[in-house]
Amino acid sequence: SRLPPHFSAPPLGSPSRCWRALCSWRGCVSGMGAACCRNTTRDVGVSYAEVQAMLDKKREPPEKAQLQRRSSRCCDRPCLKALLAALVLYILMLTLSIGASLFMPPPEHCAVEDCKLTPMPAPFPVDVGTSINIAGLRWPVDELDLTGVWWVHRSAGGAASGSDTNGVFPPLDAAALVSFAGGERILDDGTGGDGDAVYPLIMRLPFATPRTFGYRSSYLYWAGRAIVNLLVGSGEEAAPATTVAWMNRTYARVDLVGRLIKRGEGEWFHPADERTGAAYTLERVIDENGAATEKWANFLQAMGSQELRVWGVDDACRRRCELAAYVFLMPASTSCKLCEQACA
16 A cells, blocks of 8 residues: 555544544544544545545645635636725726815815924924923923923833723824923813912813824824724814823823823833823923934834824814825825815
């Protein structure tokens, strides 16, 4: 016989084991006896001679070959035609959209704007916090300096639950930069404060304000966010702002996030807890004058090839529209023009 010697060995194991061995025909060569193979192959309509021939020719068993033939029949059925029709329709709609946008004037700002970080863009896409635009001159900058632009990133070894995302604070799950420009100082009674340094110093920081947050331009994240926005609305609508209460010069509590602890000049730390599931660090990468700090190089390295994405306008309709177009790979210039007309 041309079969391996162990094919003449007596059958091993129970009939159920023989049956499982036949499901992978290589089981007949891996220690199961010839009688086991004969009995089991007969039960499924495959002769022992056919098994021997398949071993000699190194062919797959009929069951697997038949399954492969069935899967290849899709090419002869409507599924492939439907796929080709959808592709042609997508290309046609994309071509018509690009053509129609050529005759539309470009808006001053798009709802979603991307920019490269090398070389450093000027003006910077995220508003730089200054002593003038933070809380409208009502913030004691000399006492608590929040000027510039801050890099939000995960701290090494700070995960509490192993999650990279933060479900309760929408900007942190993809945020790269944050600015306190445009923040509003409020008192416990909800009124605006003056420029004194009476603690607690409370600031209301809106999520949806254009150019307050800078995000990583990850396609998977933004595609998922576009679907969520279309189905249930955006996170900014559910939680339009957060409140930060500085209890003293080195400690603050952020609504929906947790604690902030000052580590040094230009650096704050949020330890991991059950709310966020991870530890975050805020480091100043742009100073009040718009110049890069020593942390800028680390920020560029962390961003890699990704661009920085910011909200250009405070219009929920245009944001949803442009994000949906982004999922379908429509050029940004085209989606910007079409969405402005659609949401007018």
